[in-house]
Amino acid sequence: MKRATKSKAAPAAAATPRRDALTETRVWQVYARQKYEEPLHEIGAIVADDVELAKVYARSIYDEFAWVEMTLIPREHIVTVIAS
Amino acid sequence: MVSTAIDNAALFAVLSSLADNKQLLGRRYAHWSNGAPSLEAAVAAAAMTQDELGHARTLYPLLEQFEQGQADLTQLDPMTRDARYALAALDHEFLGWADFIAANFLLDTALTTFFAAAQDSSYEPLRARARKVVQEERLHLTHGEGWVARLANAGGAVRANLVEALGRWWDETLCWFGPDDDPTMRRLYDDGMIDATPDTLRSRYLAVVMPVLSRVGLDEPVSHDEASGEWRPTESLPWARWDATTRRLGVIS
Incomplete structure (x- = not known):
């Protein structure tokens, strides 16, 4: 089949090794609630380098309940006040 | 007894193609539910598998309502059906994750473009299904967009694989809408079953992916x-190899 796509140089400066390119490292804590009168609570975590993919993953993985709200917080933004 | 079956070969052919493409997309996606690059991507692949097979499952029963479907009842069930109205690119397993993403981003988005055009269809069963499909497909498009960017930005062999995969799906996906004078899509448009002609559908699709x-x-x-806001392919599409009934490319003779 004809190859139609013309590829310019990748925006990223250098080619990333294949394994590294497909390995995601950014962790997002997932918070959700089933009822408006409930507070958000942590239901788990997912790994995704891209925020839009993180949303897809969170919805796919934590789909066991009909949540009324779900939010993601990048783990690196969480500040520990009292360490365990 | 007067038959209540619908006599509409054009609608029957398009519904058959939608069902077959959804069914095969689901089966191909399923293969990657335990082979994706990460656990998260694998779960997303499994979720998209369920969606695609679910869409197919709501489309096949519609075929029973058509006179064209009564001719051979074995063609109404995906388990016994041997007619192939899905893209030829779906005939074999994906060559790799880049193929998964190309099918997800290009083909699935093309089918969604059609369903979006059928949300106010004069054929109620299609109208109802179209609205649900469009809603569920939002997540699939986000997944495709995210992974296209991720693989492209990786550069090197990863980017090259993506480019090759997109090339494998590009022409046939654009052809699926048909030439602008395609009598099948034109009949659907004239009957108010979709709100756009083939060129307009293709333009709407390109406006999403480009x-x-x-x-x-x-x-x-x-x-x-x-x-005008219109998008158009600037190179001719392989219409000589395209089958207007099955809406797929054949081999070069």
Whole structure:
């Protein structure tokens, strides 16, 4: 089949090794609630380098309940006040 | 006894193609539910598998309502059906994760473009299904967009694999809408079952995928008219190899 796509140089400066390119490292804590009168609570975590993919993953993985709200917080933004 | 079956070969053919493409997309996606690059991507692949097979499952029963479907009842059930109205690119397993993403981003988005045009269809069963499919497909498009950017930005062999995969799906996906004078799609348009002609559907589709590809430096032979907002392929599509009944490419004879 004809190859139609013309590829310019990748925006990223250098080619990333294949394994590294497909390995995601950014962790997002997932918070959700089933009822408006409930507070958000942590239901788990997912790994995704891209925020839009993180949303897809969170919805796919934590789909066991009909949540009324779900939010993601990048783990690196969480500040520990009292360490365990 | 008077038959209540619908006699509409055009609608029957398009519904058959939608069902077969959804069914095979689901089966191909399923293969990657335990082979994706990460656990998260695998779960997303499984979720998309369920969606695609679910869409197919709501479409096949519609075929029973048509006179064209009564001719051979074995063709109404995906378990016994041997007619192939899905893209030829779906005949074999994906060659790799890049193929998964190309099918997800290009083909699935093309089918969604059709369903979006059928949300006010004069054929109620299609109208109801179209609205649900469009809603569920939002997540699939986000997944495709995210992974196209991720693979393209990785550069090197990863980017090259993506480029090759997109090339494998590009022409046949654009052909699926048919030439602008395609009597099948024209009949659907004239009957108010969809709100656009083939060229308009193709333009709407390109308006979705092209900005994503352009952002990561992947250029396709497509022009954009700023004034009219229309997108058009600038290279001729392989219509000589395209089968208007099955809406798929054949081999070069």
